Amino acid sequence: MPATNSTLKFILYAGIFLLLLFPCFVNLNSSHNWGSDFAQYIHQSKNILLGLSQADTYLYNQEFAVNGPRAYPMGFPLLLAPLYAIFGNHILAFSLFISSCLFAFNLLIFFFFKKRYGVWVALIIALLLAYDPWMISFKQNILSDIPFALFCWLSLLLLSMKRVPCIWATISLAFTILIRSVGVACYGALLLQLLYRYKKQKRLLAAMMIMITVSALLVYSVNNLLFDIPKDGTYWDQLNSKNFPDYIFQNIVYYYEQIKFHWFKGESGVWRAFPNLLRILTLPVILLALALKVKFKKLELSDFFCFSFLPLLIIWPPQQGWRFLIAIAPIIYEYYLLSVIFLLKLLLPRRLQVATSCLLLFAVAVSYGQAFTFHFRGKNIFAIDDTIAGPNSKEAQEVFAYIQKHTKEDATIVFTKPRALSLYTGRKRAMVQNLTDDVAVQEQLFLKHQVCYFLTNPEIVFNQHLQNFLDAKRDDVVLEFQNKSFKFYRYKKDFCNKRTI
Structure with a gap:
């Protein structure tokens, strides 16, 4: 019997591994669009290898600060540098790397939530991410959003594990911030968790402050001492590009709409009703999940990361849609599932709960299928696309x-x-x-x-x-x-x- 259980467990996890791996092999490209953030990242990785200044890329125009800073933080260029050293400016190699990061992110999300909710809830969250048509479409971009989300959740996982040496969490935390400065939300998450569980965790205050200090010093050393990121032409120019009070409320509405409308509206038929219903219930579902977590004292580091991340996003002038929400997308899906599970148990007898759950999952699959058609109509997603209108045309x-x-x-x-x-x-x-x-x-x-x-x-x-x-x-x-x-x-x-x- 133990051998049989081990075999079944191996088959289960192998199946999950393959399910999460499959999306990595679709929508690969050997050409890129005109969104030139990718060019800046690649150019900085090239400069790392050549020993050139990180400012030695293009002529910065402060009046058009939204175009991007003179140089990005060093995390993502450092990740790309080995690829550039081996393949040069090869878009397909970078595309495969981003796909690999997405696979690792989805796998990490599965193990993170498996510990909390079991295999099936964790698998649903991971599959919602892995087969999200928008995400499969977006991963063709050589951008830092997906690697950032990966290192965010690696940091959250390591920080949540009691037996992992602090040094690994500290390094992961530093690299998260090196990829995107908004990674400082992890600091906020640590501090909020400390306040929430102060009686239990006040003995950890010293260790936490050391971890934050050391990771911050690592970030400063890499960005300012090792590579000397230019002091002018930074993100501050973008913060100063708009009147602060004017866009705060706009951003709150904008990102709520992004969450609400991420559920694709079916093009025709009865299945339009399901995503429309999800849109209407977005705010009540999130509030219900938060209320449940507060009532049963289940708030944890990932929740506090979300609480710290959203204010930073709201004060940031550029609006970049769902890509800026990738790092907290697993939490959004977690809240949906928590509320659905609670309501099913509250409103339905046990014999109907499984059937209703299957029906809801089928409705999500249909909605995803319609969104997939919308994003990839007329495109062979298994062929490597070299025809994108951009610098490779x-x-x-x-x-x-x-x-x-x-x-x-x-x-x-x-x-x-x-x-x-x-x-x-x-x-x-x-x-x-x-x-x-x-x-x-x-x-x-x-x-x-x-x-x-x-x-x-x-x-x-x-x-x-x-x-x-x-x-x-x-x-x-x-x-x-x-x-x-x-x-x-x-x-x-x-x-x-x-x-x-």
């Missing part, structure tokens, strides 16, 4: 080759996606225009930085601001190159003669 590679051949390395080039331009051409004085149609303001910026070239693509967001300037100054620019997607102009200024081949 044929037209982009043509204009990049022209720029490399016909401009000097110190030439200043304006393009709406300067970080991608810099990575693919080696022109580190690539910069973005201002977000204004005031020709005089734009010209002042361009003269200040001795801009010599302009690259336009009407398919890219914010391009129109640059195009309006060029239309107004048509006598001062000359078209040097164009193809189906791009136009490359030269500014007819005396200082540009020195930067023209």
